[in-house]
Amino acid sequence: MARVAIVTGGTRGIGEAISLALKAQGRTVVASYAGNEEKARRFSEAHGIPAYKWDVGDHEACLDGCRRVEAEVGEIDIVVNNAGITRDGTLHKMTFDDWNEVMRINLGGCFNMAKACFPGMRERGWGRIVNIGSINGQAGQYGQVNYAAAKSGIHGFTKALAQEGARFGVTVNAIAPGYVDTDMVAAVPAPVLEKIVAKIPVGRLGQAEEIARGVAFLTSDEGGFVTGSTMSINGGQHMY
Numbered sequence: 001m002a003r004v005a006i007v008t009g010g011t012r013g014i015g016e017a018i019s020l021a022l023k024a025q026g027r028t029v030v031a032s033y034a035g036n037e038e039k040a041r042r043f044s045e046a047h048g049i050p051a052y053k054w055d056v057g058d059h060e061a062c063l064d065g066c067r068r069v070e071a072e073v074g075e076i077d078i079v080v081n082n083a084g085i086t087r088d089g090t091l092h093k094m095t096f097d098d099w100n101e102v103m104r105i106n107l108g109g110c111f112n113m114a115k116a117c118f119p120g121m122r123e124r125g126w127g128r129i130v131n132i133g134s135i136n137g138q139a140g141q142y143g144q145v146n147y148a149a150a151k152s153g154i155h156g157f158t159k160a161l162a163q164e165g166a167r168f169g170v171t172v173n174a175i176a177p178g179y180v181d182t183d184m185v186a187a188v189p190a191p192v193l194e195k196i197v198a199k200i201p202v203g204r205l206g207q208a209e210e211i212a213r214g215v216a217f218l219t220s221d222e223g224g225f226v227t228g229s230t231m232s233i234n235g236g237q238h239m240y
């Protein structure tokens, strides 16, 4: 039977490409989203992938949502924690709410999804978790203390949970994308984006499909010896 994969924020942007890549790989895919109903409906209709709405930053909503997916679709073997937001601003302008919201959704979402799905994976002796971090969690970024801290936290979370999952056939990895052509990057002012692209050695933004291919490998059976790793997919912008 096909393994069930859930992609948070899987109806749009990088998440949409990940949903399609996992479906092409033969997985039974479910996508979650936050509130863009129109996009979720069009995505589901176009690709025959069910979309479930809940806030990944809400612990109870995550547990309920995953139980609903398990009852309606099947036990979840693969989780891709892709949902994320930005609330940018330099520290002196950033509000406590901007800080909390980014931590709650970007980092808290990974914890909430793991709490819902990791125990089942562990019991069944097979699982894959991929957390979408960021180049800005590795290198920092002006105006993003909240986002950089949350994404950096994801990289630590990944390594810690990988140690807990290894004996049980559950791998946990992160991908740190560089700048990818999605709505999130479209929100970056053009002059700032120009400067960013100038620093990317390959000379262009990434495509969502290029991140999705990394996820497809990390969630494959063949990827079973890779755990606790961060795969940088960034056009050479940050190397270490």
Ligand code: NDP
Binding pocket: 008, 009, 010, 011, 012, 013, 014, 015, 032, 033, 034, 035, 036, 037, 039, 054, 055, 056, 057, 081, 082, 083, 084, 085, 105, 132, 133, 134, 135, 176, 177, 178, 179, 180, 181, 182, 183, 184, 185
């Ligand atoms: P988009 O803004 O294009 O899409 C974000 C997705 O996340 C949407 O599907 C959205 O749902 C969902 N989402 C947002 N908040 C929540 C929430 N509280 N609960 C559930 N779902 C939520 O983002 P990208 O595709 O650009 O980014 C995807 C991931 O990749 C993010 O984690 C981002 O930080 C990371 N990343 C992106 C980079 C880039 O250059 N684009 C670079 C590095 C990392 P809805 O459609 O309903 O709003």
